[in-house]
Amino acid sequence: LPGMQTSGSKPCPCPSFKLREVASMYFTMIAVFLVILVVALQGSAPRGSDFPYKVPLDPQGLLELSWNVSYPQQVVHFQLLLRDLRFGLLFGMSDRGEFENADLAVLWSDGHNSYFGDAWSDAKGQLHMDSQQDYQLLGARRAPEGLYLLFRRAFSTCDPKDYLIEDGTVHLIYGILEKPVHSLHAINISAIHRGLQRVQLLKPNITVPELPRDMKTMEITAPNVVIPSQETTYWCYMTELPADFPKHHIIMYEPVITAGNEALVHHMEVFQCAAEFDSFSHYNGPCDSKMKPDRLNYCRHVLAAWAMGAQAFYYPKEAGLAFGGPGSSRYLRLEIHYHNPLVFEGRRDSSGIRLYYTATLRRYDAGIMELGLVYTPVMAIPPGEDAFILTGYCTDKCTQLALPAAGIRIFASQLHTHLAGRKVVTVLSRDGREQQVVNADGHYSPHFQEIRMLKELVAVFPGDELITTCTYNTEDRSRATVGGFGILEEMCVNYVHYYPQTQLELCKSAVDPGYLHRYFNLVNRFNDEEVCTCPQVSVPQQFFSVPWNTFNRDVLKSLYSFAPISMHCNKSSAVRFPGEWEKQPLPTITERMQEPVPHCPPAPGPRPAAPVPLNLGPLRR
């Protein structure tokens, strides 16, 4: 994920000590009120220890969110710690972290009284009280570290003003009220200190497998890095396994975060290097430095990945990720994304990932398979698109050839695009009928790429198809975005983690280049009737020279949903399975999955739901 950037959140200046002292006095005064309130509300409130997930909201860590998820109740319980309560706060969710059209819980004070309510912001950012109150306050509690607010929210409220909490990324937003406000309407959302934090709110409800007695740990941590005083840094640190380290199974890993840096360490990955090189230099520095040896680009095999808000990652009890032993490289690369929007200087960090591994190999080696689109410029996105869709296929022909009769089980997935990616979904299809979603993120952000455990194992059998669809936004671009490795080029990939490992490393597609050639001919002829087709220039050059009117754009869409594909059904990135993989028919879907009907909280209607008995007597015998 080199070169990723994170959208900034505005700095929130520290309040002066004087104000803090005044606040303390007030808090002491109002403690009695709070006790009453908490007692009154505590009946249905979970205890503080019941919040397994935690994430700082702001870069200073003044706001800390903990939560739990009840799937039976379809409800999320939130516990928000406000370390420095001022005149209230906004907390909520929106499509991509914007403050317009957001769904908000607001705590506000007019200087005398305080209020809590469910609100929403319109397209101009103006706040409105919601007619249906779905953020339900359960309690408030004063502690030495700050004020705790407890509230709950159903996944789905069926209120059109409310955000629908779905699997995948949720963009949480917060804002701090620094002056008294007399009403919701008086809050000027653009003038407050605010920011966003991305989390996977609906964590899967997975039972932790039993861990073996001979389990060992290994910390892959960067030693005492001085975090650069810039918003975004990708730090690269090379290390190596001991000599003659035999094959082990990684069965779990978890983050190791230097205390105090919880809000700065955005995400981390451990990569294994390619086995064909005997050695790699011990680099320790920014990934984009000119000093970085080029060979480090051959360290791309993911061993572990963590992102803010994620917990420990456990392999299923039947499987482990092989590392060590003959045929694999001893060299590992740790990559840390530091997100330092307040540009702190001189912060030292030794964060990294702790691997838990065992010499007692589990039944299955886990494998990672790449689904989606081949990295090729033939798959392109016109400029100025708000939601352009590209689809990559893993065909029945490939799975037929490469998967064992008993199938494989996918247990985790990491979605990947570059900067224009907005949604990613992989669907499993069998005999043309969609069976289930493998992984979906309707609020996907390239700045938040976790390996996510699936809620349930997905069984894939020979003959199944895996269809990965990515949605891109290129509204801010003036020329076409082609597929490729560059950060301004695009990818559409789902790395699925599965067992038992097979030879199939890559099952991806791209449009047939011959059909794309016809498209360029067509564009030339249609737009300027008697001009000849272009000479042999590169595909990106041809895309860059297309005049992007609605017709050329629509026809490209039609091409991608019609033209045959070139399949990459590969053992490794260069070795294909034997067979004919060019000009393959596009998989067709004859039966789509039903859109899930949102489960709404019960709202007793004004009318009886039963038949009205009518004493007409028997009408006729």
Added chain:
Amino acid sequence: LPGMQTSGSKPCPCPSFKLREVASMYFTMIAVFLVILVVALQGSAPRGSDFPYKVPLDPQGLLELSWNVSYPQQVVHFQLLLRDLRFGLLFGMSDRGEFENADLAVLWSDGHNSYFGDAWSDAKGQLHMDSQQDYQLLGARRAPEGLYLLFRRAFSTCDPKDYLIEDGTVHLIYGILEKPVHSLHAINISAIHRGLQRVQLLKPNITVPELPRDMKTMEITAPNVVIPSQETTYWCYMTELPADFPKHHIIMYEPVITAGNEALVHHMEVFQCAAEFDSFSHYNGPCDSKMKPDRLNYCRHVLAAWAMGAQAFYYPKEAGLAFGGPGSSRYLRLEIHYHNPLVFEGRRDSSGIRLYYTATLRRYDAGIMELGLVYTPVMAIPPGEDAFILTGYCTDKCTQLALPAAGIRIFASQLHTHLAGRKVVTVLSRDGREQQVVNADGHYSPHFQEIRMLKELVAVFPGDELITTCTYNTEDRSRATVGGFGILEEMCVNYVHYYPQTQLELCKSAVDPGYLHRYFNLVNRFNDEEVCTCPQVSVPQQFFSVPWNTFNRDVLKSLYSFAPISMHCNKSSAVRFPGEWEKQPLPTITERMQEPVPHCPPAPGPRPAAPVPLNLGPLRR
């Protein structure tokens, strides 16, 4: 509208007298119950005289529906007369009159007790009780002519199982239960006698203008026609105005239906013939007869149109439709569509239209303008489409030239397509921004083409654009449907009635033929790379030879929403306004109208809609 056919409804055999007598006894017995029920429910029930609209549901007239519309309450009150009550009935609404996915009110009896409830049918036609009861029973009343059921239904219920009552056509469906049923689930919807009736349920709420004292009437009626014993007949009857009949204004007209034929006379129109012919023969016979003189095809200028369920048509008080006087033909053609699905024999009919006219001319002559698509094969619909959209434009350039500075006022509209038409809408756009809907019918049927009064006058000024969009279904066709006059060709027209009359009779468009030629070239090249473009065959022939895959279909769509248009901005069907009308830019819409948010009946939620007061005291001063 020649050649229209109406989908049949199954014959409903008459019950034997014996059963009727038994039923009478039961009704006498249960009268007491009914009285109690009616008294209990009558509080909110409107009186019988309060139902201004009436339509027979079945071809025998055993079921008769009356209704009224309350726009302030957004509610329709229904009064259903069951002349021959058996074991209950189904009454409801569905998208196009189908019994699957329908929204139904059901009255049913198990032989002992009777029930009324709001139900819905699923995609297989299975009935289910609705969890929200939105058909609300207000009362039941026994009268000599039968049982009256009174119930109400909000336009919009926000229940996803319910039909949304909108402007335009509503397909009413009915079914008669002839055996006792023990529950809703026991009703086999495919085995009952059933049918459909199309009505405009939401009649506009228009105050009738004052009528002048010198008003005269003229009945244009077919004299003593024997209705043919076949399901569909279009009857043509020629008549003429008196010699030297001076110019008058038609200010109103209404149907004249022979008593007993209310369920057979489906729709009627009075046309004026073309002035260029001195005489027309006095034909009286079926419109599709070989005996019909060809010259009658020149009688197409609509003077009046009525369809089942419509009431009298009133011109606005400022305007009247000119007829008589120099420069207009004395000859009139009456066309009656008889719908006789039960194939009654020997029924005699003298129905027609009564014109109300005055010699005291009103301030403005009313005019009729044709909007939409030119009748040309260049606008075509691929086969197998469930909802293909074609759009016709009346451009700013044409209205700029042809309309007076003070604008025109549209007061009525008649939508027109041939058999594949499913929806029609005309939108007024100004400076690229949609302003208002002129007329819309989301459940349009080619079998139900009324002239409809608009709820409010639509003012159109020079520079405005009128965009007419038609949606077609060609799922049952195997070759392309091209534009044209034939019944299996298509049209997309909105005849708007307006004042003051202008010279602009026709403001329609079609795709530029040169761009369509490029499309055919593209299709040839793309689908079979090195084949030459077709020789000069006709446009329909070229459309018929297109291999209709998704690509060719999608590209045709893209072409129609991109290519420049040829405008017909005409004084009459052959005379254009001066100006350049070829290769005109397609009007663009920069701002669409907001979809109206359905108004839901109030349903008090489980939670308070107000802020929860929180006694935190002042947080900080």
